[in-house]
Structures are given as structure tokens and as C-alpha cells.
Amino acid sequence: MKTSNNTILITGGSAGIGFAIAKAFLKKGNRVIITGRDAQRLEKAASALPGVTTLVSDVSSEADVDKLTETIRTRFPQLNVLVNNAGYAAYHKLEPGVETWKAAADEMHTNYISVIRLTEKLLPILQQQPSAAVVNVSSIAAYAPGLHIPTYSASKAALHSYSKILRLALKDTGIQVFELMPPLVNTDFSAAIGGASGIAPEVVAQDLLSSMEQQVFSIHTGNTAKIYEALKVSPIAAMNALNGIPA
Numbered sequence: 001m002k003t004s005n006n007t008i009l010i011t012g013g014s015a016g017i018g019f020a021i022a023k024a025f026l027k028k029g030n031r032v033i034i035t036g037r038d039a040q041r042l043e044k045a046a047s048a049l050p051g052v053t054t055l056v057s058d059v060s061s062e063a064d065v066d067k068l069t070e071t072i073r074t075r076f077p078q079l080n081v082l083v084n085n086a087g088y089a090a091y092h093k094l095e096p097g098v099e100t101w102k103a104a105a106d107e108m109h110t111n112y113i114s115v116i117r118l119t120e121k122l123l124p125i126l127q128q129q130p131s132a133a134v135v136n137v138s139s140i141a142a143y144a145p146g147l148h149i150p151t152y153s154a155s156k157a158a159l160h161s162y163s164k165i166l167r168l169a170l171k172d173t174g175i176q177v178f179e180l181m182p183p184l185v186n187t188d189f190s191a192a193i194g195g196a197s198g199i200a201p202e203v204v205a206q207d208l209l210s211s212m213e214q215q216v217f218s219i220h221t222g223n224t225a226k227i228y229e230a231l232k233v234s235p236i237a238a239m240n241a242l243n244g245i246p247a
């Protein structure tokens, strides 16, 4: 997949990994549209991303997604890359009284249901392009769940499964499906779980672009590659490694 001269929609592009991906694609001569819920945050991001288009849109809102789809259809009918990046985690351990299920519904909705809804709505536009791509940002947690991110891990495992089956379903079309699986990355999102020791979002963005060019569809950035190798030996070993438990 070429990484220049595309029209790219990135959900959650006002900060973190989405912002770094937007910056990297803009540098390579793409038209880039970013979304987010907070207009001021988007404005601030736009001042650091010359040429970007910003759209206020919440992936978890069906009305917002319908409006976004219509905006893309009318203003950006040449859209050929969708990056499903927006997501979040509710941090907690599974302990009596935590009532995990209360947070779980929203988490699954944003990280999984919202991705499959936006993708399905935009597929007719992507299908019209000679070359197109869907990029789903899942996580190392899709391979090995984290102790403090139980439902988040499950939502990313669901997204991992969906990404594989979407790739198979679209194999005879011009749409390629990439799954970006970052390890711990230093962003606002991860501050509560020691994200400062994670890799820079720019490293993740560069890995995405080079993987797209090289047709690497499951993108095991940084430490994810090690966890993936551990998984082949033992799922327990992989989970322990992710959670810092000695072998």
C-alpha cells in the first residue's frame, strides 16, 4: 500500500498515537482528516498539523457517525484509508465490589462496536477506490491480557479477531486490512499505567507507514513482537511477561 497521495480519516487524531499517525501521513503528502470529541483539543492539534482537516465526532455516537459518513461522502468521496484509532481503557483490577460490568459496556462499545459500525458505513466509499485500506489500532493486550485492563484487553482481542476476519472477507477486493498492535506507548491514555516508560507515539506511526509499504498486515510494534514469540511457546508465559511476572 502506498503511503503518499491518499485521503485518510483517523479517528481520535487530536492526541497520542492518532496525532503522530496524522503528522507522519501529512509529511508524506496525504490529505488527512482527524476526529475527536473535544473541539478545542482538535483546534490545538490542527495548529501543529498544517493542512489537516478536523471534524468533531464521537465514534461511540451513532448520530455522530452518520453525520461523519455523510461529510466524507460529500466532501471527501476519494477517501481510501480509514484508521480506527479512537479508544480508551477503564483501569481496574478484577476484585469483589468493583462492578466491572458497569464500565465494560461503554468500553466494549467504544473499542469494538464503534469500530465495526464506522468501518461498515465507510466500506461503500472505500470500495469505490482502486486501492484502499482499513487500519485497526488494537494492542499488545489483544495477545496477552493485562491485570489492570481486563475489559480493555477483551475489547482489543475482539478487534483482533474482527481484523482477521475482515481481511479474509475483503481479500478479493482492493481493500487491505492492517492491524496495528502497539505495546505500551507514552500518551495521555497510558499515564495511569506507567506509560511514561513506553515507546514514543512517533515510533508507532513510523512502524505503521513502513509496514503498509511492505505489506505487513499484523504490525507487531516494539515489545509486541516479543510477546507474540512468547505466545507461541505458551499463552501463560506471554501473559506473565506482559504483566511483569518473572518466568
Ligand SMILES: NC(=O)c1ccc[n+]([C@@H]2O[C@H](COP(=O)([O-])OP(=O)(O)OC[C@H]3O[C@@H](n4cnc5c(N)ncnc54)[C@H](OP(=O)(O)O)[C@@H]3O)[C@@H](O)[C@H]2O)c1
Pocket (backbone or CB within 6 Å): 011, 012, 013, 014, 015, 016, 017, 018, 035, 036, 037, 038, 039, 041, 057, 058, 059, 060, 085, 086, 087, 088, 110, 137, 138, 139, 140, 181, 182, 183, 184, 185, 186, 187, 188, 189, 190, 195, 198
Ligand atoms: N497508549 C498506549 O499505551 C496504547 C497501547 C496500545 C494500543 N493503544 C491504542 O491506541 C489508540 C490511541 O491511544 P492513545 O494512547 O493515543 O490515546 P490518547 O492519547 O488518549 O488519545 C486518544 C485520542 O482519541 C480521541 N478519542 C477518545 N475517545 C474518542 C471517541 N469516543 N470518539 C472520537 N475520538 C475519541 C481523543 O480525543 P478526545 O478525548 O477529544 O475525543 C484523542 O484524540 C487506542 O485505541 C488505544 O487503545 C494505546
